[in-house]
Amino acid sequence: MAFTLHSYWRATAPYRVRIALNLKGLAFDYAPVNLLAGEQLGEAYRRINRQSLTPALQTEDGAVLTQSLAILEWLEEVHPVPPLMPADAYDRARVRAMMGIVACDIHPLNNLRIQRQLTKLGVDADGRSFWTQRWINDGFTALEPMIAAYGQGFAFGAQPTLADCLLIPQVYSAERYAVDLAPYPAIRAVAAACAEHPAFQAAHPDRQPDATPT
Numbered sequence: 275m276a277f278t279l280h281s282y283w284r285a286t287a288p289y290r291v292r293i294a295l296n297l298k299g300l301a302f303d304y305a306p307v308n309l310l311a312g313e314q315l316g317e318a319y320r321r322i323n324r325q326s327l328t329p330a331l332q333t334e335d336g337a338v339l340t341q342s343l344a345i346l347e348w349l350e351e352v353h354p355v356p357p358l359m360p361a362d363a364y365d366r367a368r369v370r371a372m373m374g375i376v377a378c379d380i381h382p383l384n385n386l387r388i389q390r391q392l393t394k395l396g397v398d399a400d401g402r403s404f405w406t407q408r409w410i411n412d413g414f415t416a417l418e419p420m421i422a423a424y425g426q427g428f429a430f431g432a433q434p435t436l437a438d439c440l441l442i443p444q445v446y447s448a449e450r451y452a453v454d455l456a457p458y459p460a461i462r463a464v465a466a467a468c469a470e471h472p473a474f475q476a477a478h479p480d481r482q483p484d485a486t487p488t
């Protein structure tokens with residue numbers, strides 16, 4: 275059985291997993307979940323992921339995995355070639371620190387359900403943009419010197435790692451929310467390098483079967 279990735283084209287957490295699958299050369303079927311239409315809240319998808327969040331990955335042997343970080347680490351353990359983590363334990367901790375900044379300290383504050391809750395609380399579009407930009411800037415301000423110190427073309431080192439799988443979708447989100455990336459030259463350089471890489475290109479939201487013009 276092939277992999278099936280439950281995904282929404284513009285959502286950044288499934289985008290992380292698409293990049294990793296592509297980097298590892300693992301083919302997958304694409305199962306769209308229309309987040310704007312609320313499909314994640316329906317019973318059919320809740321049977322796949324009780325959290326009503328994307329991604330979910332059905333593996334070759336029929337298991338269903340949720341939470342993008344858990345999926346990425348599972349892919350790395352079960353399909354270790356090419357490696358997306360450095361060999362050294364200190365270096366792996368550095369990559370995981372970069373991953374944590376995006377996955378724990380930026381993204382949870384900005385995703386769709388948070389945006390919807392802010393709207394319900396009366397925060398207008400400008401207020402929501404300010405909120406989103408603020409948390410992205412906070413995280414990018416921390417990431418920038420780490421990437422400047424450890425990156426050699428990619429976020430950590432000279433080959434893609436799981437840090438790039440997290441960073442690139444977050445840069446996509448930052449551009450959507452009109453964050454000024456001028457203060458982050460190291461992040462911009464990594465984004466430019468990844469934009470030339472076929473695995474990242476194929477994972478781009480605009481290339482997904484459910485992409486719709488906005």
Ligand SMILES: N[C@@H](CCC(=O)N[C@@H](CS)C(=O)NCC(=O)O)C(=O)O
Pocket residue numbers: 285286287288309314326327328329340341342343377385386387388
């Ligand atoms: N921590 C989760 C976050 C998943 C998540 O928030 N997914 C978003 C898309 S990026 C989603 O499906 N949101 C649906 C909603 O907010 O209703 C992970 O890393 O998988």
